[in-house]
Amino acid sequence: MKGEVKLGILGGGQLGRMLMQAGLDFNIYTLVLDPDENAPCKDICNEFFVGSFRDFDTVYEFGKQCDILTIEIEHVNADALEKLEQEGVKVYPDAKTVRTIQDKGLQKEFFRKHNIPTSDFIILADKTELEQNTAFLPAFQKLRREGYDGRGVTRLTNEADFVKAFEEPSVLEKLVDxxxxxxxxxxxxxxxxxxxxxxxxxxxxxxxxxxxxxxxxxxxxxxxxxxxxxxxxxxxxxxxxxxxxxxxxxxxxxxxxxxxxxxxxxxxxxxxxxxxxxxxxxxxxxxxxxxxxxxxxxxxxxxxxxxxxxxxxxxxxxxxxxxxxxxxxxxxxxxxxxxxxxxxxxxxxxxxxxxxxxxxxxxxxxxxxxxxxxxx
Amino acid sequence: MKGEVKLGILGGGQLGRMLMQAGLDFNIYTLVLDPDENAPCKDICNEFFVGSFRDFDTVYEFGKQCDILTIEIEHVNADALEKLEQEGVKVYPDAKTVRTIQDKGLQKEFFRKHNIPTSDFIILADKTELEQNTAFLPAFQKLRREGYDGRGVTRLTNEADFVKAFEEPSVLEKLVDxxxxxxxxxxxxxxxxxxxxxxxxxxxxxxxxxxxxxxxxxxxxxxxxxxxxxxxxxxxxxxxxxxxxxxxxxxxxxxxxxxxxxxxxxxxxxxxxxxxxxxxxxxxxxxxxxxxxxxxxxxxxxxxxxxxxxxxxxxxxxxxxxxxxxxxxxxxxxxxxxxxxxxxxxxxxxxxxxxxxxxxxxxxxxxxxxxxxxxx
Incomplete structure (x- = not known):
């Protein structure tokens, strides 16, 4: 908290922007990485880098410059976070938490393992496995990875809805009333x-x-x-x-x-x-x-x-x-x-x-x- | 309020900084003029100009780029503000208000003229005039111009205090109990x-x-x-x-x-x-x-x-x-x-x-x- 703390933020959207707006009161030096050159954080951070927060090398090179590295979106390269942690950067949230949360399958398994109450679910490798579980409907099918702001989620009431089902690895979550x-x-x-x-x-x-x-x-x-x-x-x-x-x-x-x-x-x-x-x-x-x-x-x-x-x-x-x-x-x-x-x-x-x-x-x-x- | 509003701020200190911090929520494009290249506003405005807000040409050239011009310190070039007003820039506060307020003599006269209750005062051209008004003590002597954050103010209880009195044009304000x-x-x-x-x-x-x-x-x-x-x-x-x-x-x-x-x-x-x-x-x-x-x-x-x-x-x-x-x-x-x-x-x-x-x-x-x- 000396003014010289360098805080890196993966993602330059509105959440990062409001984080920096609050950060002004703490004299933090901010670095932001985002693929969009017009990202909302661009003009208010101290250093802005255009690049993918999903790419190992890009995240690693970015993170090496920071004392503390945080995220405003969870779809970031977790391997790079892990390497940065090993090299002494304070990564909050840490690589293992990000890895678990960015995969909705691992997230549900984590809840089950830690006795966190959650709806019943089945992990699906592909659409074939979905077709073997029609008895589990009605349910929400969620892509394991990359879902965001309502994307990657579909409601399946019965087999007729399978036309809109995802092919990719997913989680089938029992509909909660x-x-x-x-x-x-x-x-x-x-x-x-x-x-x-x-x-x-x-x-x-x-x-x-x-x-x-x-x-x-x-x-x-x-x-x-x-x-x-x-x-x-x-x-x-x-x-x-x-x-x-x-x-x-x-x-x-x-x-x-x-x-x-x-x-x-x-x-x-x-x-x-x-x-x-x-x-x-x-x-x-x-x-x-x-x-x-x-x-x-x-x-x-x-x-x-x-x-x-x-x-x-x-x-x-x-x-x-x-x-x-x-x-x-x-x-x-x-x-x-x-x-x-x-x-x-x-x-x-x-x-x-x-x-x-x-x-x-x-x-x-x-x-x-x-x-x-x-x-x- | 379209995101394209260009707001110029004369002065780049903490008041400007907190103004821009609030301004983030309104998508304002900000330009700041301050003589200090390390001014608090430097890293968070859209465009930062190093220069004197007391200089006519500097303020005029800066202000011409703005839709709205405001201040975070009143010691700015009021003539430039006036010219900018005439040319259609929205200057808030306007030149005449700034001119009155930046001179503590004019300010006190304004209060008197508008029946705003204020302490009794005498305008002094120099120290000689002070010496002619010893009967008015105890009083505060304030420089007419450039006083700020406690500078340019001195308390005169009796003639013995005249050693610390100002030579420059000032206002002698009756001490208020x-x-x-x-x-x-x-x-x-x-x-x-x-x-x-x-x-x-x-x-x-x-x-x-x-x-x-x-x-x-x-x-x-x-x-x-x-x-x-x-x-x-x-x-x-x-x-x-x-x-x-x-x-x-x-x-x-x-x-x-x-x-x-x-x-x-x-x-x-x-x-x-x-x-x-x-x-x-x-x-x-x-x-x-x-x-x-x-x-x-x-x-x-x-x-x-x-x-x-x-x-x-x-x-x-x-x-x-x-x-x-x-x-x-x-x-x-x-x-x-x-x-x-x-x-x-x-x-x-x-x-x-x-x-x-x-x-x-x-x-x-x-x-x-x-x-x-x-x-x-």
């Missing part, structure tokens, strides 16, 4: 200190399978909130990892909590913490990887977070409509990600709506929900 | 909408004459708070300016409020709003100059703000001590300004301490007050 989807973001520093943000409730976009809106705090019984936090804490401790971990969970109609999937980095389900909590998820990640005491996760205001997605039918240089009208509503805050180009359903920004109560935040969110549009 | 020093930050957009942040209480460093710590909300009777906000609103409307204006006031032992001085830019007395209020002073300034609806100034948490000054006796590359210990106290947040070199009493950062009540924030602030040290 859930009441709600919730998320808990936990953090752990190298001293082993662990904190959890309060439970949030997620609402997914019916079509794009990505977070549409979020409510914090969640309207969930206190006992279940305690239990969700306990599970999330067990997961981060099982990984023995440093940094933050978003734990997405199903709250079933039977009152069970099942872990859906986890992400070892800042997460869409923590964006609201910038405005609504004592410590943001971004600052918490920095405190964790710098091995500083973790911050209080206390709520300052209730919040609704709305993702701002590119409008269907528009592809090109982004233009924003409705900002005047939306910002006139008290408690409405916009966060644009600095992406030059929009395309349908691309994450272009988010809006946080604050209120003294979640009801007040929800009423305000209703007023502005369809007001801001990202067009081209 | 005040109970408290308070501040109200007001904002106004081009539509004429005005908002005020809640009153804060300032405690000044006895030696350096700059803000030592701040308490928000102020422990001041509600009626006086309303009155302070009313005065601050009258001041910004009298200037007919766009942007934010910090109005520092004395609360006298007789229950009067007198305006001390004003600053037409983000101000030390608004740093806590980043963590403690719905809208920060930085976002409010951006909303004002972009002519967006102003944000709610509602308090989310009580706060104490402590300036982090360079320790006496240290000059050189900054090192920070005590961060581990301080950040272990709940509610403690550090903001370092990215200054490479420290010197005695240089503003190197600030600390915001949050609490559910001002008493809680004060107790926490007491615990960490002398823990963080900036040395070399």
């Amino acid at each position: 859930f009441e709600k989807e919730i998320s808990v973001i936990v953090a752990r520093n190298a001293n082993g200190e662990v904190t959890a943000f309060p439970v949030v409730e997620l609402s997914f976009h019916p079509e794009h399978n990505l977070v549409d809106s979020l409510f914090a705090p969640a309207n969930v019984a206190y006992k279940l909130q305690r239990y969700a936090i306990e599970i999330a804490t067990r997961v981060i401790e099982a990984f023995d990892m440093v940094g933050i971990l978003a734990v997405e969970m199903f709250l079933t109609k039977d009152g069970l909590i099942l872990v859906n999937e986890v992400a070892p980095r800042p997460h869409n389900s923590g964006h609201h913490t910038i405005k609504a909590n004592y410590t943001s998820q971004y600052e918490q990640h920095l405190r964790a990887i710098l091995n500083l005491p973790l911050g209080s996760t206390e709520i300052q205001s209730a919040a609704v977070m709305l993702n701002l997605l590119g409008e269907p039918g528009f592809d090109g240089e982004a233009k924003y409509e409705g900002l005047q009208e939306a910002l006139a509503v008290p408690g409405v805050y916009i966060h644009l990600y600095g992406k030059k180009y929009t395309r349908p359903a691309r994450k272009m920004g988010h809006i946080t709506v604050l209120g003294q109560t979640i009801e007040e935040a929800q009423q305000r969110a209703e007023q502005i929900k369809n007001v801001i549009k990202v067009k081209a | 005040f109970e408290k020093e308070i501040s109200v930050i007001v904002a106004r957009n081009a539509n004429g909408e005005v908002t005020a942040f809640p009153v804060v209480e300032l405690s000044f460093h006895p030696e350096h004459n700059l803000v030592d710590s701040l308490f928000a909300p102020a422990n001041v009777a509600y009626k006086l708070q309303r009155y302070a906000i009313e005065i601050a609103t009258r001041v910004i409307e009298a200037f007919d300016m766009v942007g934010i204006l910090a109005v520092e006031m004395f609360l006298t032992k007789d229950g009067l409020i007198l305006v001390n001085e004003v600053a037409p830019r983000p101000h030390n007395s608004g740093h806590h709003t980043i963590k403690a209020n719905y809208t920060s002073q930085y976002e409010q300034h951006l909303r004002a100059i972009l002519n967006l609806p102003l944000g709610s100034t509602e308090i989310q948490s009580a706060a104490v703000m402590l300036n982090l000054l360079g320790e006496p006796g240290f000059d050189g590359e900054a090192k920070y001590e005590g961060l581990q210990e301080a950040l272990a106290v709940p509610g403690v947040y550090i903001h370092l300004y990215g200054k490479k070199y420290t010197r005695p009493a240089r503003k190197m950062g600030h600390i915001t301490v949050l609490g559910q009540t001002i008493e809680e924030a004060q107790q926490r602030a007491e615990q960490i007050k002398n823990v963080i040290k900036v040395k070399a």
